Amino acid sequence: MAVDPLGEAKGRLEEIQAEARRLQRQVEANSDEVLHQMLAALESARVAREQRARLEDLRAEALYLRMLHDLPIEDPAVPESRRADADRAWQELRALLQPVRPSAKWLEKIRELELSRSRGPVLTPEERAELERRLKDNVCPICVSYALDGSCTQEAFETCPIELFLGRLVALIQELGHRPWMEDYFERMYREICPGCQGRTGKDFCPPREDGDCSLFTYLPTVVRTIEDFLAERQAGPRA
Numbered sequence: 001m002a003v004d005p006l007g008e009a010k011g012r013l014e015e016i017q018a019e020a021r022r023l024q025r026q027v028e029a030n031s032d033e034v035l036h037q038m039l040a041a042l043e044s045a046r047v048a049r050e051q052r053a054r055l056e057d058l059r060a061e062a063l064y065l066r067m068l069h070d071l072p073i074e075d076p077a078v079p080e081s082r083r084a085d086a087d088r089a090w091q092e093l094r095a096l097l098q099p100v101r102p103s104a105k106w107l108e109k110i111r112e113l114e115l116s117r118s119r120g121p122v123l124t125p126e127e128r129a130e131l132e133r134r135l136k137d138n139v140c141p142i143c144v145s146y147a148l149d150g151s152c153t154q155e156a157f158e159t160c161p162i163e164l165f166l167g168r169l170v171a172l173i174q175e176l177g178h179r180p181w182m183e184d185y186f187e188r189m190y191r192e193i194c195p196g197c198q199g200r201t202g203k204d205f206c207p208p209r210e211d212g213d214c215s216l217f218t219y220l221p222t223v224v225r226t227i228e229d230f231l232a233e234r235q236a237g238p239r240a
């Protein structure tokens with residue numbers, strides 16, 4: 001039976017909508033629960049503060065009486081407020097309540113689609129599969145994340161950055177043409193790829209790059225050579 005991409009897409013969209021509605025209800029229920037617990041915690045903190053204030057008054061009164069009657073002064077016992085633990089929990093909670101981005105995989109697919117709409121497709125699905133195979137052959141065996149059984153052990157990204165940014169890399173290399181200096185490719189990568197990558201945590205600071213976990217940065221020369229060879233072969237056309 002012939003595949004109907006439009007029908008498949010419509011079916012998938014219905015599934016997405018159903019799952020999104022279900023998740024939305026769950027997120028709202030969990031967010032309500034978080035708020036409810038926070039209000040309860042706030043009330044407990046208010047009560048504990050009043051109790052601590054009353055305790056401080058009692059301790060001050062005891063000190064006053066001991067001073068007045070020259071009685072020995074005892075070391076005042078200070079109740080534990082758990083402030084440091086509460087600060088940590090609060091910071092974690094605030095971080096968890098921050099807006100969430102879609103995963104890099106989907107953002108990159110959308111960017112690639114925009115790119116191909118404005119400039120024409122960078123790679124056909126078959127070309128992409130062939131280029132991914134060549135990159136795996138050329139880069140994976142020299143990569144620190146490559147295991148002897150042929151699997152990939154990198155954990156910094158859900159998808160290898162070379163695969164994730166392949167469409168933009170090809171477009172970038174096509175635009176740039178061949179350059180004898182790798183710095184030109186690095187510079188374009190920093191300018192066009194890194195700003196949209198979740199690995200970067202601040203301007204020009206990227207922990208995966210510093211830790212040797214970004215295969216794209218570490219093996220860029222091999223990646224560029226593989227893509228250039230592929231593009232040159234594609235331009236030359238099929239061999240007779």
Ligand code: SF4
Nearest residue numbers: 140143146152160215
């Ligand atoms: S991180 Fe990328 S290049 Fe390295 S082994 Fe995994 S798939 Fe291959």
Ligand code: SF4
Nearest residue numbers: 194197199206209214
């Ligand atoms: S160097 Fe950092 S920001 Fe750039 S692609 Fe690699 S992980 Fe992403």
